[in-house]
Amino acid sequence: xxxxxxxxxxxMTDLDTALxxxxxxxxxxxxxxxxxxxAEHVAPDADAAQVRELVASHGLTATAMEAATNDRERLxxxxxxxxxxxxxxxxxxxxxxxxxxDSTKAAIELMRxxxxxxxxxxxxxxxxxHVGQAIYNGATGLRLMEEVDESAIGxxxxxxxxxxxxxxxxxxxxxxxxxxxxxxxxDCPVRVPGPPGTPEQQIPGRGALxxxxxxxxxxxxxxxxxxxxxxxxxxxxxxxRAMVVAAESRGYLRRVLQEIGV
Numbered sequence: 001x002x003x004x005x006x007x008x009x010x011x012m013t014d015l016d017t018a019l020x021x022x023x024x025x026x027x028x029x030x031x032x033x034x035x036x037x038x039a040e041h042v043a044p045d046a047d048a049a050q051v052r053e054l055v056a057s058h059g060l061t062a063t064a065m066e067a068a069t070n071d072r073e074r075l076x077x078x079x080x081x082x083x084x085x086x087x088x089x090x091x092x093x094x095x096x097x098x099x100x101x102d103s104t105k106a107a108i109e110l111m112r113x114x115x116x117x118x119x120x121x122x123x124x125x126x127x128x129x130h131v132g133q134a135i136y137n138g139a140t141g142l143r144l145m146e147e148v149d150e151s152a153i154g155x156x157x158x159x160x161x162x163x164x165x166x167x168x169x170x171x172x173x174x175x176x177x178x179x180x181x182x183x184x185x186x187d188c189p190v191r192v193p194g195p196p197g198t199p200e201q202q203i204p205g206r207g208a209l210x211x212x213x214x215x216x217x218x219x220x221x222x223x224x225x226x227x228x229x230x231x232x233x234x235x236x237x238x239x240x241r242a243m244v245v246a247a248e249s250r251g252y253l254r255r256v257l258q259e260i261g262v
Contacts, residue, residue, distance in 0.1 A: 001218065001262050002063055003253055004029025005229035006184070009199075009242050011039030012235055015051070019058040021239065025246040026254075030055065031064040031228040032087065034078050038068075038235065044077035048084035055085075063226040064089040064126070064182050075114060079121035089182050089226070090118065091126045091156050094144070096134025098165075104143075107134035112148045119152035126182045128156035129165070131193055137165035138172035145179045154181030158230070159214050160188040160196050170210065173217035180223055184230040185253065187211065199245050202231045205252040212256050219260055229253070 005027050010018035015032075018041055022030050032051070033039040042051060042065065055062045065087050067078045075092065082090050092114070096107035111127055118125035129141045141155050157180045159169035173180065187207030189197040196202055204211050215227075229249045234242045 001224060001257065002029045002226045003027065003250070003257065004031060004063055004226055005246060005250070006031040006033055006066055007041045008033040008035060008039040008066065009229070009231045009234050009246055010239065012237060012242070013239055015041040016054055017239070019055060019060060021243055021246065023058045023060055025243060026250050028059070028061060029063045029226060029228070030060045031066055031091075031226065031230070032062055033066050035066060035068045036074075038232075042078075042081065044074055044081060046081060048081055052085045062087045064091055064228060066091045066230075068092060070095040070110065076117055079118050079123055083122040087123065089124050089126050091128055091182065091184075093128050093130040094133050094135035098132050098134060098136045100134070104134045104140065108144055108147050111135075111144060111153065112150060115148055115150035115153035119150060123152070124181055125153045126156040127153065128158050128184065129161055131161050131164045136161070138162060138167045138175060141176060141179075155179045156182050156184060157218070158184040159209055159211070160184075160186050160202070163191045163209055164188060164193050164196070166191070170213045170217040173214065173223075174221055177221050180218075180221075180225070182226045183218070183228065185211075185227050186229060186231050196232065199231050199233045199237065199242070202233075203245055203249050203252070204229070212260065215256055215262070216260050219262055227253070
């Protein structure tokens with residue numbers, strides 16, 4: 001598994017500084033945040049060569065991009081940009097509303113269209129089941145993969161969202177199997193719908209999730225893709241305070257991975 005982190009945690013600063021602190025925290029891999037209004041470290045009109053050189057200058061490997069948009073034009077540009085940078089996976093949510101059949105059908109059709117766009121750009125679209133959206137749990141994630149036969153689509157395995165949808169992530173992992181192409185990792189204080197907690201409550205090992213069992217489940221299916229820490233809510237934090245969250249998270253996850261033999 002490729003342990004890394006999403007630059008969203010350093011949304012209070014620019015991409016160069018964010019990458020510098022990802023490296024300072026001990027990570028070798030990074031997911032670039034392209035989230036408008038939260039952490040737009042990579043904009044749709046960014047210079048791909050410049051971004052690629054910046055990542056490399058900090059000794060990092062970019063394993064994914066978080067687009068977090070269902071705007072077709074914006075996503076299309078980010079898919080192309082990811083391919084030009086050399087990033088193979090772009091993450092989004094499905095949009096729509098949980099538990100509404102018409103919304104679920106519409107979201108599946110939209111993901112089919114976006115998967116075709118991803119394939120044309122030479123990248124993979126990773127759909128993250130997200131609390132409150134049409135694709136939100138283990139079952140709807142599987143339904144998406146059963147109904148969309150495009151080759152350039154897979155699932156983003158995010159235990160914090162699955163748990164808050166009343167699923168056991170350690171049981172979802174083997175059901176999804178090779179449909180998992182990337183993963184967002186963090187903890188959460190409670191296993192009920194709602195926000196994931198404060199940034200400190202999202203630090204792996206501080207919350208309610210059995211992360212060693214979840215990582216063990218990923219190991220059991222021979223998952224070897226990205227495990228990217230994704231902590232949100234730090235926009236008003238100082239850079240040093242966010243750095244503490246990043247470093248403690250890396251230490252915990254690295255220890256658990258070593259303990260399970262990864």
